[in-house]
Amino acid sequence: MEDNEIIALFNKRSQSAVEEASKKFGGLCKKIASDILNSKEDCEECVNDTYMKLWDSIPPANPNILSAYIAKITRNLALTKYRENHRQKRGSGNTELVLEELENFLVSDKTVEQQAERTELVSAINDFLSQQPKDKRIIFVQRYWYCCSTAEIAERNGISKTNVTTLLSRMRTALKKYLEERGL
């Protein structure tokens, strides 16, 4: 089913809307949740919550890219769940590795909120990404947005894990410099 047809089902408040969304994007949601969380139960809960949030948000929302919209909901829910879990115990999904890579990434010890308004920072990151070659941008987003493992990124993009690690390291450095130059 086409994305606009699924959105139309949500707008009509049709019970099959969630079913169709689940058929088309269930795998994507599970993948994102499982890469961030390390528990089948948490993952299932996160995916179910995604559909609930989808139901609550469309309408009024009318997403341009439904896959990205759903993926973003799942990611945010999974990160929230991860944060809750992390307060109690150490997880072992990809998220910790991603967090470690981002260590010392920003300029100072100030919190992100103190350094820049969120929108300004997002805008700068978007500008940075727009200047990157598509293949590099894809790898960056696969790692830091989808929290994919480096091995998986290597396989999906036909390069070695070492190349992925090196490329990400260079991109982190370049992004850091880019943000520093803009006082962020």
Next chain:
Amino acid sequence: MSIEENFNFLEILSDIDEEYVREAGTEENAVQPQFIHPRLKRRKPVFAIAGIAACFALIFVIGIALSRNSGAEITQTLPPINTAVNTTEVTATETAETTEENHRIMEPQDNTKIDLFSSVINDAEGKEYELKLYMYHIDNGDDMYNAEAFAIKEGMLRGNVAAELLYNGERVFDQELVIGSVGQVAKSYYIPEIEDNFKVLHFDGGDVFSYAYSDDGELWFTQFYTIRDGKLEVMERYFSDEERKQIEEKTTGKGITPAKAKYEFITTNKFTTDQNRIIYELDFETSGMSGHSYEIGSYSTGEIPLIFDFENSTVRCEKEEYAGLVYSYFDVV
């Protein structure tokens, strides 16, 4: 930078342009992985000659078949899996789009598994178990990632690996084996050398199961297991004093505390055993990567002796100078 701030940064990334999210999450960008084992690469000329010969042979056979029965249906059969793999339990079927020789994607079905390895292994009390390894497929519900997650391609067998223990013929334990990168979807093994990856080693103190995953054909990620209370138990590796010192120097003030134990070793495929030691021979110089969640130091040729402590189910490196040779996992606080 605290973990909370890094977390905030991750959350901020949620708001990047949706188009970038879409392009990274779709298959249109994904170059199909080439599972060409380094050893296969080295053998390319042989395969080229064999391929040319096979083409001539195929033309010859087809010619004869056509001349004898022009109306006969010529069917193409896939070659059997190499004898290194016991295929008696394979119920997988190939998909229609993959009919090339030595290249097929198996469709996951219930109870689909491929036996990889089988050996007798004793626990510390001398009880005899049978250890079996098999490859299977975990369906994570995502077609994009399931594609080719269970496959034979370019001489590689690919899938998830699990172990089971049998005692007096009855299964008493099973476990998915996880090695290599965290979150890795599946493992790839070069079919003729599959058995090189799994070994039961006999030491004075007991038996050890060595489970390896070769990333590049030279260096291997390895875990060691013993059997305790009827279960496979990882032999953990604790940091030596020197390693602890080095790691503390690297991590002080960074909001990171070193983990107590490491679970995977970087080894080579050349080794000897002696009493309760395994001695790996590294005959080339190499250096590892950094800037990741782990660091692999530079190291040169030599012997790397690991000593097994069966009472405590631990293993340690005898040479302090090889600190950093193995993965250094960190706990983030």
